[in-house]
Each structure stands twice: as structure tokens, then as C-alpha cells.
Amino acid sequence: MLGLMQHQPLLISSLIEFAERHHGEGEIVSRRVEGDIHRYTYKELGLRSRKLAQALSAQGLAQGERVATLAWNGYRHLELYYGVSGSGCILHTLNPRLHPEQIAWIINHASDAVMCFDMSFLPIIKAIHTQCPTVKLYVALCDADKLPADSGIPNLVSYEAWMGGRTGVYTWPAFDENLASSMCYTSGTTGNPKAALYSHRSTVLHALAGSLPDALNMSARESVLPVVPMFHVNAWGLPYAAAMTGAKLVFPGPAMDGKSVYELIESEKVSFAAGVPTVWQMLLGHMQANTLRFSTLKRTVIGGSACPPAMITAFNDIYGVEVLHAWGMTEMSPLGTVCTLKNKHLAMSPEEKMKVRLKQGRGIFGVDMKIVNGMGDELPWDGNSAGDLLVKGHWILSEYFQGEGGGLLADGWFPTGDVATIDADGYMQITDRSKDVIKSGGEWISSIDIENIAMAHPAVAMAACIGMKHPKWDERPIVAVLKKPGMEVTREDLLAFYEGKTAKWQIPDDVVFVDAIPLGGTGKMQKSKLRAELADYVLPDLR
Numbered sequence: 088m089l090g091l092m093q094h095q096p097l098l099i100s101s102l103i104e105f106a107e108r109h110h111g112e113g114e115i116v117s118r119r120v121e122g123d124i125h126r127y128t129y130k131e132l133g134l135r136s137r138k139l140a141q142a143l144s145a146q147g148l149a150q151g152e153r154v155a156t157l158a159w160n161g162y163r164h165l166e167l168y169y170g171v172s173g174s175g176c177i178l179h180t181l182n183p184r185l186h187p188e189q190i191a192w193i194i195n196h197a198s199d200a201v202m203c204f205d206m207s208f209l210p211i212i213k214a215i216h217t218q219c220p221t222v223k224l225y226v227a228l229c230d231a232d233k234l235p236a237d238s239g240i241p242n243l244v245s246y247e248a249w250m251g252g253r254t255g256v257y258t259w260p261a262f263d264e265n266l267a268s269s270m271c272y273t274s275g276t277t278g279n280p281k282a283a284l285y286s287h288r289s290t291v292l293h294a295l296a297g298s299l300p301d302a303l304n305m306s307a308r309e310s311v312l313p314v315v316p317m318f319h320v321n322a323w324g325l326p327y328a329a330a331m332t333g334a335k336l337v338f339p340g341p342a343m344d345g346k347s348v349y350e351l352i353e354s355e356k357v358s359f360a361a362g363v364p365t366v367w368q369m370l371l372g373h374m375q376a377n378t379l380r381f382s383t384l385k386r387t388v389i390g391g392s393a394c395p396p397a398m399i400t401a402f403n404d405i406y407g408v409e410v411l412h413a414w415g416m417t418e419m420s421p422l423g424t425v426c427t428l429k430n431k432h433l434a435m436s437p438e439e440k441m442k443v444r445l446k447q448g449r450g451i452f453g454v455d456m457k458i459v460n461g462m463g464d465e466l467p468w469d470g471n472s473a474g475d476l477l478v479k480g481h482w483i484l485s486e487y488f489q490g491e492g493g494g495l496l497a498d499g500w501f502p503t504g505d506v507a508t509i510d511a512d513g514y515m516q517i518t519d520r521s522k523d524v525i526k527s528g529g530e531w532i533s534s535i536d537i538e539n540i541a542m543a544h545p546a547v548a549m550a551a552c553i554g555m556k557h558p559k560w561d562e563r564p565i566v567a568v569l570k571k572p573g574m575e576v577t578r579e580d581l582l583a584f585y586e587g588k589t590a591k592w593q594i595p596d597d598v599v600f601v602d603a604i605p606l607g608g609t610g611k612m613q614k615s616k617l618r619a620e621l622a623d624y625v626l627p628d629l630r
């Protein structure tokens with residue numbers, strides 16, 4: 088017997104309809120590429136998203152056609168999130184930090200029909216437009232009078248002229264919730280990038296689960312600052328979760344330096360912020376240098392790469408801000424785990440609580456996890472056994488766009504490429520990317536552990552641990568270190584700093600000071616590049 092309840096497809100348009108009706112006055116504040124601060128409401132967001140949908144259908148775009156963006160976090164990008172997906176087209180957020188050649192490759196692979204870009208990225212468009220035959224229309228996200236007259240780009244219009252003249256009288260179409268809504272290419276550290284293709288259903292369910300109190304705890308009382316880019320896995324779903332809960336949204340635009348982010352947090356009374364560790368490093372550096380304090384920030388979610396313990400401590404002890412360590416990936420929409428405490432932890436000492444907080448966290452409803460050994464046998468949840476981490480759930484991809492990568496799922500489980508432990512309470516801790524684990528004398532050394540120790544030294548801004556070939560041990564770890572400006576530490580001091588903090592055989596063989604640690608488009612350390620830069624390096628005992 089079937090239940091007798093109404094069925095409504097879970098569509099992205101339902102989020103903006105809800106926000107417009109129930110949180111019409113809710114604020115959306117953006118620092119613009121133009122430099123000023125723009126503010127409006129969910130009501131205006133709804134209206135302009137419908138105007139955009141009208142412009143898309145006037146363009147003759149059919150359901151499922153791709154509309155690409157090269158844009159910072161801001162209100163126009165948010166309108167594209169709703170207008171494009173809501174109308175049945177697919178929003179394709181491109182990472183502008185990639186090499187232009189790679190961007191052109193991705194545009195062609197996705198067969199993007201329309202390209203919407205912030206004026207900061209005009210040079211990229213100028214460089215690649217001749218290589219992108221599928222793009223029928225270029226839309227510069229600016230007012231008509233800011234459009235360059237002699238760009239040489241055919242079919243170029245200004246966003247405001249293109250959609251501004253529409254009436255906004257438009258009914259969001261109803262369709263199957265399983266249709267694709269947006270797509271995002273993975274960082275592509277090996278081979279060509281591959282795309283995750285999200286559906287309306289997966290996106291809405293992800294926003295629902297991500298808003299729960301033990302996840303990101305979204306509500307109409309929060310002022311939320313997604314510093315994580317909207318081109319990086321839909322800014323971790325925050326633009327959707329905010330509309331679902333009526334939270335105020337604050338967008339940093341292109342200004343992600345410590346000073347600009349701090350000013351925005353204070354002026355917009357931000358209570359919750361989200362970003363990768365490298366962004367918070369800049370913010371904390373600025374605050375330390377200027378002896379600043381937060382007046383409203385209560386929580387920050389940090390993910391994308393391992394959050395160093397020193398950062399969690401600094402936020403917590405000095406600034407009174409709770410850090411939620413979270414883990415996920417492009418293929419997971421991205422939320423997999425968030426580290427929030429259970430009742431049993433509340434009575435623990437601060438040191439014991441910190442041990443829990445350092446982990447990447449518990450699975451949220453909708454995501455299941457397991458760890459397996461090389462034979463595929465499941466390993467126990469004892470907090471010690473480390474194995475390949477597999478996941479499955481409602482917002483985890485079943486295969487890549489255009490079948491890239493072949494049959495992915497082992498018995499319905501997606502292999503994340505991460506190595507992890509899971510403890511008896513279900514808290515998962517990433518020990519490494521499987522390709523970054525250092526294999527020394529038949530044992531594994533977690534590069535993250537080695538980096539975290541170096542990062543706890545007051546003179547270290549960033550540390551990257553990589554394995555170097557060794558004839559006897561197979562590999563030995565070394566750590567590349569970027570010093571904080573004006574601070575000094577010697578190789579010997581830093582090696583001594585490791586004493587007592589990890590097993591002797593795990594202490595790196597050497598410290599190499601570098602002027603920069605290569606970062607990828609989403610702020611992750613690019614160890615492959617670092618390895619290439621250190622190609623001529625020889626370990627001390629082999630010299």
C-alpha cells in the first residue's frame with residue numbers, strides 16, 4: 088500500500104521560492120568586483136533570478152544546456168545559481184585559477200553554450216574565446232556602460248542589459264528532480280579534469296542535511312560568509328542552505344585577503360564563516376599583526392584540506408571561535424563529515440576535546456562510510472586501523488560526466504582516494520591522500536601529521552611533507568617550510584621541535600625552506616608541483 092502523501096519534486100527553484108516568500112527581507116550583501124558593497128534581499132534575488140531565466144529561454148536554450156560561470160562570490164553569481172538551474176539548464180561553475188588552456192579544454196568538454204564572467208576574467212575570455220566553438224553567447228557580469236567596446240569577443244553582452252529589461256513574470260518549470268542542475272570539474276591533479284554532475288534532488292537533500300545542527304547549523308539568525316568560492320563545489324552548498332533557512336548571506340567578491348575578510352565579518356556581523364585553511368591563515372595573520380578581535384563571529388567551518396591543530400587552537404583559545412572541521416570532496420557535493428561533539432565529550436578536558444576536534448568528524452545522515460584494506464576487507468572502527476575510505480549516499484556521484492574514469496563504484500561504494508581511520512564513535516580522521524602517504528621501511532607515515540607538528544611552530548606559516556626515494560627505506564619524509572614574514576627558525580631547531588611529538592622514525596630527515604608552497608586553484612597544496620620543484624633534491628644521508 089502506498090502512502091497517501093503529496094509528492095513534489097525536490098527542485099532548486101523551490102529554495103528560492105521559499106526564501107522569497109518566507110524570508111523576503113533576508114539580506115544578501117556582496118563586495119563587488121567594482122569595489123563597492125552591494126546589498127539587496129531574497130525578494131530581489133528571486134525577481135532577478137526569474138528575469139535571468141526569461142533571458143535564457145529567449146536565448147533559445149533547451150533543458151540540460153550548460154551555462155558556464157567564471158565568477159567570484161557575489162549576488163550576480165547567486166542569481167545564476169538559481170536562474171540557470173531553476174529554468175532547467177545546467178550551471179557549470181569554472182575555476183578561474185586554472186590555466187586558460189585548461190579552462191578552454193573544460194569548456195569544450197562540457198559543451199558550454201553560454202559563458203558568464205566577471206570583468207576580472209576578461210583577459211581569460213580574450214585568450215580562449217577562439218578555441219571555444221560551442222559558446223554562443225558571452226555575458227559580462229556588469230552594467231551596460233562597463234562593457235568594453237573593442238574586446239574582439241563576438242556575441243558579447245552585459246548581464247544587466249541582457250536580463251535587466253525582462254518582466255520577471257515567469258513560473259519556474261516543474262520537472263523530474265533527478266535532472267542535472269549543476270556541474271563542477273575536479274581539481275584534476277592527475278590527468279584531465281573530470282566532472283561531477285549534481286542533480287536537483289541531490290542538491291536539495293545535501294542542503295537539508297548540511298543545515299542540520301550537527302552539520303553547519305544554519306538558521307535565519309545566522310549571518311553567513313562563504314569565503315569558499317562558489318566555483319569550488321557550489322561553495323559547499325551554502326548558497327542553497329542559506330535560502331532554505333533564510334540565513335543572511337555575505338559574499339567577499341575577489342577580496343579574500345585578511346584585512347578585507349576581517350572588515351566584512353565585522354561590518355556585516357558575520358556569525359558563521361566557511362573556508363579552506365589557507366584563507367584563515369591570512370585572516371589570523373592580519374588579526375595577530377593588528378591585535379584585533381571578533382565581535383560577532385561564533386563558528387567557522389574549515390575543510391578542503393586538513394586543518395592544522397594550531398589553527399583550531401588559535402581560533403578557539405585566542406578568539407573564542409568554534410572551529411568545525413569538515414571533510415568532503417567535489418564528488419560528494421561536497422559534505423561528508425563534520426566534526427561536532429557528542430554529549431559524552433562535553434565533560435572531557437580541553438586537551439581531550441581537542442583530540443576529537445582534530446578529526447574530520449562524523450558522517451551526516453545521507454552519507455555512509457567504510458574503510459577497507461588492500462584486499463577490500465572492511466577494517467574495524469577502532470580509531471587505529473587505517474584504510475582506503477569508501478563512501479555512499481544521496482549526494483555522492485555514481486559516475487563522472489560522459490563516463491570518464493569508467494566503472495567507479497565498488498559494490499555501490501565510491502572510493503575517495505583518501506586513507507582514514509574511524510573510531511568507535513564514528514569519528515573519521517584522514518591520515519593522508521593515498522598518493523601522498525609516505526611509505527618508509529614497510530610502515531606508513533602520515534604526511535598530515537608531520538605537517539601539523541611543523542605548523543605548531545610559531546615561525547612556520549605553511550609546511551608540506553613529501554616522501555623522497557631512499558634505497559634502504561623506500562621513502563623518507565622531508566618537510567618544505569614557508570616561514571612567517573619576519574620570523575626565523577633554523578633547520579636544526581625545527582627538527583628538534585619534532586622530538587617527543589612523534590615516533591623517532593617518523594621525524595623528517597630534512598627541512599627545506601622555500602619561498603612559496605605551490606597551491607592549486609582551490610587552495611590545496613600541490614605536492615606534485617613541489618615534488619617537481621625538488622626534483623634535484625638529495626636526502627642528507629645520500630649526499
Ligand code: AMP
Pocket residue numbers: 273274320389390391392393394412413414415416417418421447503504505517519520609
Ligand atoms: P576537492 O574535490 O577538490 O574538494 O578535494 C577533495 C579532497 O580534499 C578530499 O578527498 C581530501 O583529500 C581533501 N580534503 C578535504 N577536506 C579535508 C580535510 N578536512 N582534511 C583533510 N583533507 C581534506
